[in-house]
Amino acid sequence: MLSIGKLGTGQEMYYLEKVAEGAEDYYSGEGEVAGQWMGDAAAELGLSGEVEADQLTAMLTGNNPADGQPLGLRAVGGRGPVPGFDLTFSAPKSVSLLWGLGGPIAGVEVKAAHKAGVDAALGYLQQEACWTRRGANGAQFVRGNGYLAAAFEHRSSRNGDPQLHTHVLVANATQGPDGRWSRLYHPAIYEHAQTASYLYQSQLRHELTRRLGIEWQEVRKGIAEIDGFADEHLREFSTRRAEILEAVGPDASARSMEVAALTTRQAKEQNVSREELHERWRSKGEEIGLDAETVSQTFDANAALNRLAPVAHAAPHEQIGEAATAHASHFERRDAIRAVAGAQQSGAPASEVVRMADEFLASGQVLRVSETPRAERFTTRRIWELERKALATAERMQGETRGQAGELIAARVIEARPTLKVDQRKMVRRLLSDPEGIVVVVGEAGTGKTFAIVAAAEGWAQAGYELRAVAPTWRAANVLRAEGLEATSVARLLAQMEGGDGAEADSSLLSPHTVLLVDEAGMVGSAELAALIEAADRAQSKLVLVGDHQQLGEIEAGGLYRALAERGESILLDEVIRHNHEIDREAARMIREGEGRAALELYRSEERVTVAPDAEARTDESQVDFAVGTSVCKSLSGRR
Numbered sequence: 001m002l003s004i005g006k007l008g009t010g011q012e013m014y015y016l017e018k019v020a021e022g023a024e025d026y027y028s029g030e031g032e033v034a035g036q037w038m039g040d041a042a043a044e045l046g047l048s049g050e051v052e053a054d055q056l057t058a059m060l061t062g063n064n065p066a067d068g069q070p071l072g073l074r075a076v077g078g079r080g081p082v083p084g085f086d087l088t089f090s091a092p093k094s095v096s097l098l099w100g101l102g103g104p105i106a107g108v109e110v111k112a113a114h115k116a117g118v119d120a121a122l123g124y125l126q127q128e129a130c131w132t133r134r135g136a137n138g139a140q141f142v143r144g145n146g147y148l149a150a151a152f153e154h155r156s157s158r159n160g161d162p163q164l165h166t167h168v169l170v171a172n173a174t175q176g177p178d179g180r181w182s183r184l185y186h187p188a189i190y191e192h193a194q195t196a197s198y199l200y201q202s203q204l205r206h207e208l209t210r211r212l213g214i215e216w217q218e219v220r221k222g223i224a225e226i227d228g229f230a231d232e233h234l235r236e237f238s239t240r241r242a243e244i245l246e247a248v249g250p251d252a253s254a255r256s257m258e259v260a261a262l263t264t265r266q267a268k269e270q271n272v273s274r275e276e277l278h279e280r281w282r283s284k285g286e287e288i289g290l291d292a293e294t295v296s297q298t299f300d301a302n303a304a305l306n307r308l309a310p311v312a313h314a315a316p317h318e319q320i321g322e323a324a325t326a327h328a329s330h331f332e333r334r335d336a337i338r339a340v341a342g343a344q345q346s347g348a349p350a351s352e353v354v355r356m357a358d359e360f361l362a363s364g365q366v367l368r369v370s371e372t373p374r375a376e377r378f379t380t381r382r383i384w385e386l387e388r389k390a391l392a393t394a395e396r397m398q399g400e401t402r403g404q405a406g407e408l409i410a411a412r413v414i415e416a417r418p419t420l421k422v423d424q425r426k427m428v429r430r431l432l433s434d435p436e437g438i439v440v441v442v443g444e445a446g447t448g449k450t451f452a453i454v455a456a457a458e459g460w461a462q463a464g465y466e467l468r469a470v471a472p473t474w475r476a477a478n479v480l481r482a483e484g485l486e487a488t489s490v491a492r493l494l495a496q497m498e499g500g501d502g503a504e505a506d507s508s509l510l511s512p513h514t515v516l517l518v519d520e521a522g523m524v525g526s527a528e529l530a531a532l533i534e535a536a537d538r539a540q541s542k543l544v545l546v547g548d549h550q551q552l553g554e555i556e557a558g559g560l561y562r563a564l565a566e567r568g569e570s571i572l573l574d575e576v577i578r579h580n581h582e583i584d585r586e587a588a589r590m591i592r593e594g595e596g597r598a599a600l601e602l603y604r605s606e607e608r609v610t611v612a613p614d615a616e617a618r619t620d621e622s623q624v625d626f627a628v629g630t631s632v633c634k635s636l637s638g639r640r
Contacts, residue, residue: 001223002121002197004190005086036153038119040126040146041174051150059148059171060084071173071181081183084172087125087193089118089200090165093238094229094298095208100155100162100281101295106212110164111153113207118151118166120350121200128334129192131374132174132182141185141373144174155277159239162281188374195334198222198341199354205347206312213303215346222342228298233290237281312348312356315340320360321380329387329526329559330369330377336360383526387560390530393537394564397437403515403542405432405463413459424452427571431544432459438533440521440565441546443573449546452573453517454483456544460515465542467515468493470532472523480519490518490528497535510539522547526560 035051042048045066047055055065060083062073091099091114099110130144148171157163170189175181201222208214208226215227225234285291323339324331336357344353360366367384370377410432414425427449431439443449457467469487471477480487499505510516516536518524524532529545536543547561564570 001090001092002193002200003088003090004193005088006082006084035150037149038122038147038151038168039149039170041144041148042146042150044145044175045148047148051152056150056169059150060169062173065148073173073181073183082172082186085170085184085186085189087122087168087170087189088165089114089121089168089197090163091204092201092223092225093163093234094226095204096162096164097229097233097237097285097290098212098214098226098295098298099164100278101285101290101292102299103292103296103301105301106295106299109211110208113204113211114164114166115153116207117200117204118168120203121196122147122149122168124199124350124354125189125192125196129188129196130174131185131188132176133185134176134178134182142176144176144182144184146174147171148173157239160277160280161237161239192334194222195338195341198338199350202341202344202347202353203350205344206349207347208299209346211303213300214298219342219345222338224345226298228294229290233285233288236284236288236290312352313344313346314356315343317360317363317365319343320357321365321382324360324378325380325383329383330379332375332377333357333361334375336378386530387526387563390526390533390560391563391567393533394438394568397533397537397543398568400437400540401435402437402512402540403460403465404435405459405465407433409433409459409462412462413455417455420452420455421448421575423573423575424448424455427452427573428455428459430571431456432463436542438536438543438564438568439545440561440568440570441544441573442548442565442570443546444548444576446576447573448575449573450479450483450519453480453519453546454485457485457517465513465515466511467517468509468541469517469519471519472528473520476520476523487519490524490532494528494531494535498531507539510535510541512540514539514541515544516541517544517546519546521545521561524561529560 035056037043037047037049037051042065045064047065054068058065058068062083063070091110095110095114099107099114102110126146130146131141132144134140134142150169152167152169154165154167155162170184172184172186173181174184201224205214205216205224209216216224217227218224282292285295320336320339320343323342324335328335337354340357340360341348341353348356361378365381366378367381368376369379407429410429413432414420414428420428427441430436431441441449453469457469460467467485469477469480469485470490470493471480471487472490474489477487477489493509496506497509516532518529518532521529524547533543535541545561545564547565
């Protein structure tokens, strides 16, 4: 896998001092191999071989590592730019165990395979994620000449478990076509990180299949473990991960995991020889049944002599399309590359993966829908036709009278709830009295959508309509259930209506006397939402879609709710009542509209943000306003 960390201003000096001291740490120390220059920009400067401490200092302080002269990077005010990025490529745990316990032949071949994977992934990032900007306000994107990078290969985790990984420190600098050095447009690195990780894993599997005859378990999120290593073996040698999970819990976000990794890490044990570490690993392996004989059965030492290259699996275009649209109805080339890489159980060279992805994009199953300065966006013909049909159905439903409770009931319900806001009253009145077969409600978190839904539900009940509420996840459904509404997941309702797991389809779940309400509709995938539209239309049920199309993107292939919200006359709830202070409401609006940096600056200007080097110092300096923190975190988690 690939993780990315920024080297903060001043933080890089810690690493540089450790390098200068020759101390045991992540980037230098006794027993670790010397750093090696990587990247096309480094090669153009004539840098190769081992990285010297003064060269690394120069690289991360805006100077030419070859001669120490300034690169001419433009000064940036305020806290200044980050000096660089730490791209950490980690082998799957079973690969690290094979390297640590498999003997000399396995050790050599695993390291070579790992290096090939890192080289392939960094090559992809240089091709696709090495951008800088020119022109007024940096409006023009131009490609850089590659990365100025230094790679440090490490053998173990901070807890001393086998963990083969490489830190690639990338300077925040690249040379544009005009010869001028500029800062990297680093969001591109994050955008392409997952794809680079998939390519690293695919190349790694390919190399190990070729070199050691490895057979693999199922590929999950781009990663596969070696067949023959049991889950308990991996857990026993993953004490660092267990430590982090204990700190944050199993359901923590990726960002929380990153923070926990920093706050819980201890200094690596110093002056431990390779031989001593391997002896510890062998002893622990024997204790859990992972002895030399067991490990030897997971690979073929003779395969290294044959070098028989496995044949890349040509995934059907339909399969690639389904994988590429698993999280958004529109996708980019990087999504197609991941789809192909994830289909390679025995791995494939990164170049072959990219070639197959490009063949898919050029096929008749793919349509180009838009283009940005840095990438094209596509959809599949299947998704395109599915969405067009659903939109046509929804347009027809709009003019049909369904689920109409009447003006009198609407007035009674509203009068019984004097705390309803103006926009909530309008919402309840329209849901109950207007003759519409489909209604779209749009409102960000905290605008009171659920309270208004409960009021409308009472009105429908008075008029003899049964409300059937669904949400994309059980957690979201439970929010409705807590308000007294019967609710289930979208997947559950569709399974009940269409039949599944041996059960017969139940067509009686929807009828002309049913109102189907979909909460968090912006999180429902296009395929599922289209199925709900078709089912409601077939049963002549009223359909109410409630959500926020500017919130977190759809779980599955989505975009249909956004299209419905933008085409029709949606009900809009725009007064946020969750936040008590105007600054919180304004910051939430900024984040919702994609202006996260501006929201953070707003909090900074009001002295609502505390910056400290670590958690302990932060606690000493200030008491965090948890209401603000929760609002910001929720809003940030709702943005891609």
